Amino acid sequence: MRNYKLILAFCGFLTLLGFTWYTLHQRELPIQSSSNLNVAEALGGGDVSGYARALEPRSFSFPSDHADHPEFRNEWWYFTGNLKNEVGRPFGFQVTLFRNSLVPEVPEESGSPWRTNQLYMGHLALSDIQENRFYHAERFQRAALGLAGVDAQPLRIWLDDWEIKGVSKDPMKWQLFAKTEEFGINLEVTPIKPLVLQGNQGLSQKGKEPGNASYYYSFTRMIASGEVITPDGIFDVTGSSWLDREWSTSVLESNQVGWDWFALQLNDGTDLMYYQLRDKAGKPDEQSSGKLVNPNGESRNLNFEEVALKVVEFWKSPNSGASYPAGWTLKLASENLDLEISPRMSDQELQTTVSYWEGSVRVQGTQNGQPIQGVGYVEMTGYDQFMTSVDES
Numbered sequence: 001m002r003n004y005k006l007i008l009a010f011c012g013f014l015t016l017l018g019f020t021w022y023t024l025h026q027r028e029l030p031i032q033s034s035s036n037l038n039v040a041e042a043l044g045g046g047d048v049s050g051y052a053r054a055l056e057p058r059s060f061s062f063p064s065d066h067a068d069h070p071e072f073r074n075e076w077w078y079f080t081g082n083l084k085n086e087v088g089r090p091f092g093f094q095v096t097l098f099r100n101s102l103v104p105e106v107p108e109e110s111g112s113p114w115r116t117n118q119l120y121m122g123h124l125a126l127s128d129i130q131e132n133r134f135y136h137a138e139r140f141q142r143a144a145l146g147l148a149g150v151d152a153q154p155l156r157i158w159l160d161d162w163e164i165k166g167v168s169k170d171p172m173k174w175q176l177f178a179k180t181e182e183f184g185i186n187l188e189v190t191p192i193k194p195l196v197l198q199g200n201q202g203l204s205q206k207g208k209e210p211g212n213a214s215y216y217y218s219f220t221r222m223i224a225s226g227e228v229i230t231p232d233g234i235f236d237v238t239g240s241s242w243l244d245r246e247w248s249t250s251v252l253e254s255n256q257v258g259w260d261w262f263a264l265q266l267n268d269g270t271d272l273m274y275y276q277l278r279d280k281a282g283k284p285d286e287q288s289s290g291k292l293v294n295p296n297g298e299s300r301n302l303n304f305e306e307v308a309l310k311v312v313e314f315w316k317s318p319n320s321g322a323s324y325p326a327g328w329t330l331k332l333a334s335e336n337l338d339l340e341i342s343p344r345m346s347d348q349e350l351q352t353t354v355s356y357w358e359g360s361v362r363v364q365g366t367q368n369g370q371p372i373q374g375v376g377y378v379e380m381t382g383y384d385q386f387m388t389s390v391d392e393s
Contacts (some may be wrong), residue, residue: 014076029174051073051104053210053249054213054215054249055213056203057201066172067155069247071104073100074249075099076096076098077243079095079198080242080263083237083338085236091125091129092183092348092360092377093187094125095178097157097164099150102117115144118142118143119140120141124138125137125358125359126183128232131232134349135182147160154166154167164341173190174190176226183230185228186226188226189241192223196220199213203331207256213248215248218273220263220293221240224243240375257280260309260380262341262378264363264374264376266367266372269295272330273290274289274309274330276307286305288321289304290307306333308329308330308333311327319355322383324357327340328341336369337372338366343361344375354381357359357385361378
């Protein structure tokens with residue numbers, strides 16, 4: 001679901017809302033503070049008239065659907081991965097570019113070159129696991145004057161000098177480049193499994209109401225190679241990556257306040273995605289779901305009833321004060337799969353427009369009684385605002 005990165009984009013874009021609306025319509029509007037915005041408001045609230053909605057399964061066409069869908073309000077291109085250098089020094093990374101449409105109307109071509117209804121946000125994070133250092137950065141840019149945008153042919157999504165490019169069609173190969181003065185990545189990633197349509201043929205329902213859904217697909221296993229940049233130097237790395245693509249207009253409902261999203265790659269070639277939505281009491285929502293992808297690329301949906309996810313440990317952020325889960329068990333009885341999941345380092349919290357935890361995890365356990373292990377990524381949102389009343393015992 002990674003899908004839920006939508007909220008982060010929307011909250012971040014709200015900080016620029018007043019300026020952009022003034023640019024579009026030459027009048028001032030009040031700006032809502034992101035610190036007072038909850039997940040449901042960002043993903044479920046607001047006037048959605050004029051935007052397209054994710055109401056039913058659709059036909060996908062590639063490579064064109066790797067590009068943007070501006071008729072929808074929100075969209076993202078999201079990559080994570082686990083890497084290591086030639087002597088085994090481990091790293092985790094995340095790079096995500098978000099697109100947000102503030103109004104459904106497209107500005108007239110004869111208008112000002114500054115005039116746009118599209119905003120972009122970028123998140124970049126690097127986990128230097130050996131040194132226990134976490135780096136992250138956030139950028140915003142308007143889709144005007146070539147500062148940010150999407151080209152379909154050849155595929156390119158960019159924000160300033162951060163960019164995601166398609167460098168071949170078959171197999172689909174991607175180039176990821178993003179850096180700051182302190183850290184960065186320069187990677188090439190190539191799928192080694194077929195594309196996976198999440199949910200119902202790519203329609204991922206997040207709420208009971210029609211339209212509270214997104215179009216969502218993934219490459220769950222990609223080989224990665226290239227460089228990571230740290231204050232200690234530049235390291236040649238190889239490893240695995242995961243791509244999530246999602247677009248929507250409204251998703252969450254008023255009782256949903258956050259989620260825990262898991263993308264796991266096991267050493268037998270199995271991949272597992274599961275997102276657990278939470279209500280205001282911290283209880284799992286029945287719309288939670290996932291996908292199991294076999295080593296040969298065949299996949300099936302996972303429903304809420306068959307996944308038993310339990311938090312076994314918490315970690316309190318010294319920065320935001322939020323208490324995040326820091327260890328889980330995940331049981332899938334239908335596959336005789338019993339996993340233990342733990343962060344590869346505790347502090348992987350992004351202090352961006354909205355605080356959230358997104359980081360590299362290790363996996364160990366058994367399947368059919370045989371040992372299994374792996375790596376993955378976990379994203380957790382909503383804990384900084386809504387979990388103070390939840391019993392952590």
